[in-house]
Each structure stands twice: as C-alpha cells, then as structure tokens.
Amino acid sequence: MIPGDGTVISGDGTVIPGGTANPGDGTVNPDGTVIRPWSLVRTPSFWILLGVTGIATAVTLFTAVFFVILAPWSTLVGALLVTVYVALFLLAIRQFDRLGTRPWWLVALAGLWGATVSVLVGGAAGFTMDNLLGRLFSPELAGIWGAMIVAPPAEELAKVAGVVFLFLAARPYLRTVFAGAVYGAIVGVGFAAVEDLGYAALAADDTLPDDVGEALRMLVLRFTLPGAVGHPLFTAVAGAGVAYLLVRTDRTRARRVGVFVGAQALAWLTHAAVNSPVAAVVSDVLDQLPGFAELTGYLLVVGIPGAVSFYWLAALRRADAAQLAERLGAAGPELATADEATAVRTLGGRGRAARAVGRAHGWRAAWAALRVQRAQLRLVDLPPQPPVVPQPIGYAVAPPHPWPTRHPWPPPYPQAAPHPWPVPDPRSAPYPYPWPAPYPPAPWPGLPLAPSPVLPIPPALPAQPPVPPVPPAPVAQPAPLPPAVPAVPAVTPTSAVPPAVTVPAQGAPPMPPQWGAAPPWMPPPQWGPPPPWAGVPGQVPAYGGAPVQPSRRVPKATAVQRRTAELAQARTGLEGLTGARSVPAAGAVSVPAPSWLTRTTIGLSVVGLAAWPAVAVAGLLVAAPLVEAVRRHRPIDRKVRLAALAVLVSGYCWLASVLALRLFPDVI
C-alpha cells in the first residue's frame, strides 16, 4: 500500500483503517488515542517466534549429529543434494512471486520454522497419533492407512502454525493472500528438506553401513515423486487460507472462515492423496492397461488435487497482481502511465509490452522495460510503515545530506540533536503558563504528564481547566508554537547545547533545491512525521526549531527512497535505449521465430542442442545411483534403469515441446 492511503499500521502491526493519512509515522487512531509506529523489536510475538525457532534449531542440529554418526558420507552427500533442491525450490517460488517484497530474515524464519519446529512437532504428533490409531482400531489399519490418516493433520498443522506465527510477529510484511502462500511454501521447503534428509540418512543405514547409493535413491525418489506436489504446495495452500482469513477483511466473516477451512481441507486432501495407498492401487490397475506408464495412476491420483491447488494459487496470484496494478494506476502518471498500469496487470501483459519494446529497439530495451515494470511493482508494494521514529519536540531539522543523485526524494529524516538539559519546565513559572491554555496532553506518546523527580512541580499548582473537545484540523493548519520543551525525550542529556532560539513556521519546510521536486503521488514532504496534535487548535503544535547539530551518523535510505531510485534508474535505462521513459502498450502479438531456426538444419540442431543441458541436469539426479551401483560392482536395479530412461526421454520431450511450441507456434 502506498503512503497516504488512509491506513495505519499500529505499533503491533494491526491495520487500522481510517487512521492518519501517513501510515506508520502517523500516530493516532481514529479515536484519537496515540500509537507508536510498528517496530519489529517492540513486537513480543517476534521474540517468541525467534526463541522457539532457536530452541528447535538447536534440538534439530543435535539430532542431526546422530545422522552424521550413523551415516556420515550419506548425510554429507544428501545434504548437498538437499541444498540444491532447496535452492531450486526457492528460485521457483521467487519466479512465481515476482511482485512481492520478502525480507530475507522473514524468509529465513519461515524456512527455519519448517525445518525445525514443524519437523519436531509434526514428527512427535505423527508418532503419537499413529500409536493411538494402532491401539484404537488395529495395527493392520494403522499400517496401511496410517500415513494417509495421520500425516496430514500432524504435519500440516505444525507447518501452518508457522504461517500464523509470521502473521502475529511481522504483520506489516504479510499484506496479501499470496504472501501467505509464499511463506507457506517456504515453510514447506524447509520441512521437506529436513524430512527428506532424515529419511535418506535412515535409508543409508538400514541394510548396509553408510550406503550412499541408497540415500541418493531415496532422495531422488522423494524429489521426483510426487515432484511439485509436495510439502511446499500443501503448506502454500494452507498458508493462503490463513492469509485469506486474516487479510481479506473486506469479505464477510463467513466467507473468510469458509475459505480458510476449504484451504486447509485442500491441503490435507492433497497430502493424503500423496500418502494414500489408493494411488498405488490405481497405479497397479492402470498398469494392466496398454498405453499407460507405470506411474500413471499414482500421478493421476496425486495430480488432481495438486492441479486444483495450483489453480487456486494462480488465481490468488492474479488477484494480487491486479490489486498492485490498481494501486499503480491510482498512483498517477509519475509512477506509471495508464498503458503501463494496464500492462503490469498480468504476466502475459508484461511480457507482451516488453516484447513490443524489444521488437522496436532490441532485446536490451525489452529487458529495460521489464526492469521498469518490476521497479514500479516493487515500489508500489512497499510495506506501509517507513522506518522512522517519532520526532521529539524542539528538535531541529538536520541539514540535507549531500547525496541527491542517489537518494533524490524524499530526503532522509532529520537526526535528533541532543536535548538541552535541564529541561526548562513551563509549569515552574507562575500561572498562567507560557503555553496556550488549555493544558496540552502529553506530547510524547505514552509519556504521561507525571511530576518529574528532577523537575518537581510546586504543590500549589492550580487546577487545570478542562480540555474541551477539539475537532481535528488539517495538518497544514498553522498553530502557535511553545517557547519551551514540555517533556524530556529519551536521549542522552547534555549541557553543551544551547536552548532553543528559533521557531520555524508550522508545517512542512521548503524542499531543499538539490533534492528536486517531489513526485505528485507522494504525500506532502515533511521533515519527520507530524505529531498527532499537529494543527489542532489549543494543542501542542508541531516541532519547533532548535539549534541544528550536524548528525554524526549517516542516515540510511528508506525503502521508498531506494525503490524510487531504482525506478528512476530503470526509466533512465529505458530512455537511453528507446528514447521514451515509459513502456508503451502492446497487443497480443507473438514473436515469430527467426527463419533460420525453422528452415535450416543448423537452426533445428541448435534448438535440439539447447534442450540437452537441462536434460543433463535432470539426468545427473538419476545418474548418481547408477554411478554408485557401478562403483560397487552391483547389478543396476531395473527400476533405476527405467527411471533414468524415463527422465531422459520425458525431459527431452518436455523441453523440446516447450521450445518448439514457443518458437514455432504457427508451424506446429
């Protein structure tokens, strides 16, 4: 959500519609109560999450030591393969999540939750549930159906709890339904990695000492079947359900609860299908029929709920993209032209617009257009709270930092100068105070007007007149300024700073010329956030002037600054290549393949050869057990041989089909 949309993220991450106009640095609720901007370190649930994950990580590492003792080489080789698996999955998730902004620490926490807490809790719950199933019904039933009945509730609940935890701990970073799916998928990747590595280590030690080939075979089997329909997909669906329940407050409660329950049911059903013996039975039945591959039945049983899950996630992703594009369109032409806002709405639209640019100006220009689109979406998807702290009263505006080219707008927030000490208390003066009556509320959020031990209030303090209800007024409305500082801010006191001597005008200071003009979609520039009482008659006015002390610490650029600079840089790049600063609209015109590719033997050979590197990567996954079998002078399992052949053939067919259909849409 862009700044100025009238929504506030409160100090604990709660979205408060209708709050002040500048979320995060605005500090009033609709009812006028004071809140502080959201901060991760002030969120207790974040520390709980961190503590639980830390303890679980220690326990998991301790357990991993036993795996290393049991099968050192298998664990090492398996860990390498699992690392590749995790990297590939995270890359795939990133490809599906081009619109979102995911902080690395949140991604790491999600993955750690899946890899540690979920595995421990899911394993323990699965064990106890399976035990209960065996005792309650029969061990035969538990043996055949246990994995299908027990694993979905035990593991899915343990994993989806991580997504709920992320919502409780870092709510401002999870603002779309698809964000829940993304973090759910990451939790699932962490879970699958540790679970698969554990299975591989146990398999390596099952019948032979440190059997690396068996460990690799187990890993390849678990990676390839059921493939994409695994823990990342289950938890993505469940996480999307959680996100729908918590984010889509524009829907009715019944609908949100219904979608939540439906998503959990779909995740459980997909997980149950993967673990179900029915899949094996269907596979055996279809295997008897001519024309069916050995795993067709299994893939059908697993694939149907998997396809439904993918379809729903794709719909969520489209909805999120449309929402972002809507914000982009509402942001005005400075951020995106109407054509650009229309083009970024869908993945195809973005690709068509970039291809149109590419046809006219070359592939570099197409790439530059894609960068512009990405920068626009990243900027409009920023979390609503800027990393600022409330500006204390009486502090001065720091001089503008000399880096206008890198951080053109807005300038960094001012640095607080040390406060004069002791603070002159206006109440020590005889009544009437120099402050305008009525007596203002505490100017510092959360700091009551209690008598200070340093500055005792005379006992003869007369009663204060009641505070009349004051209607809110525009921020820009000038108000009188206090001549002195009313409260002690939490900074190191020093006597080296002279007292306040200047009182600048209320409202935003003029923009320093070297920063350039602010884009029109941004809120009015303010040197620091406006206080909640700004502009309210009779209240403490906005910050007064104080002697300026140059900041010794270089302020970090805010996310808005970084993203704005990123967009400006992308536009400059596009302009250098095409002469235009915006991406024009493009029709749905497919790019014809170069004729030399379609009509010459060399061209067709190039297409064929291009498919092989990817096929080789897939082949390597199967080749490892083969190499191990050859090294140990053992006969190669028939299934491994068939799997190798299937990977090579199906991989080549798949890649060749995709390339051919993309390159030769009119020929085929």
Next chain:
Amino acid sequence: MGVTGWKNAGLAVLLLVGLGVLAGVPALLALPLPSEGAPLSGERVDIGFGATIAPPPGARLDLSDSRPGTGAVTLVAGEVRLRLTAQQFRGDVGPYVAHVRHKLDRDDWLRPVGDPERVTTTSGVSGERGSLSGDDSVDVDPGCYAVLTARSIGVVVLASPVADCAELPAPVWAAVTSIEIDPAAAQ
C-alpha cells in the same frame, strides 16, 4: 506497544500450547488403551516384504510397535517379546548380516556372544542365530537374534529377555522356524 501487541503475544503462546496439545493429547488418549491385542488365532501374520510367521500359541500383537505388512511386527508370547523386522537389501548377504549384528550392538546395546549358528526354517529359508548379552554399562536384558534371508529379502528376529538362544522357549523357536519368505510377493 499497543494492547494488540500483547494480545498477539498471548495468541502466540496459545499457538505453542496448541502445538503441544497436538502432540500430547493423542499420547494421553492412548494411555488407557491396551498396548497388546487379543491372542492371535494361529493364522500366519504378514510381516511384510513377502515374509510371514505362524505366531506362538497365545501370542499377542504389540499394538504400538506392530504394523503388519510394512516390515515391523512385535509379538508378545508370555514373558518373551519377539521383534520381527523384514527389509529388502542390496548386494551380498555377508555385509547385510554383519550390519545387522553391528546395529544390534549400536542401537540396542546387545552384543553378540560366541559364533553364530546356522539355522534353516521349515520352509527352507536359511540364516544364522546367536546369543546376545547386554552391555555392561546399561541395564539391558540379554536375548537371542536370528537373521533369515531369501534372495534380497531379510528378516531379523530379536527375542528377549532370554539368557541365550538355548533357553528360548520351544514354542517361540518353533514360531521363528515357521517363517516363510516369498521374494516374489515383495515386488
């Protein structure tokens, strides 16, 4: 920090409690339930991987550890527990059997005593058996093990507590020798 921050913290703690309940409640519910099934009728029990056994008279299934058909069955015959594990192995029998002995020592603290004896079941499945003594450092009952193999299928039998294989009750040893392995059924 607002009230909602502490509310979220409370919800987080509740969530952790819920995860504990998820794992703990099934265990509590299982406590009052019997851990052993009814006496087996004498029908052969499917161990898994094509291996079956005729249980000793009056033996019961351990409901917690037994998953017939998946390769793990534990029979309780009087004081003796008979743990049967079926698995598919690759390669030669020698390394497999040696690894079985190593795992008994490493995981169960049961050290093989003396040289193993050759055994053959009534169905012709061959293998070896040997006595096991508990590790001095831990309090473990002694026992007797047997490893039976047919092609690439192996069945490991661990009977305890018994002083040695010679002390194994006759019905229990009869049950061990009744083990049949059909490798074709394992495919």
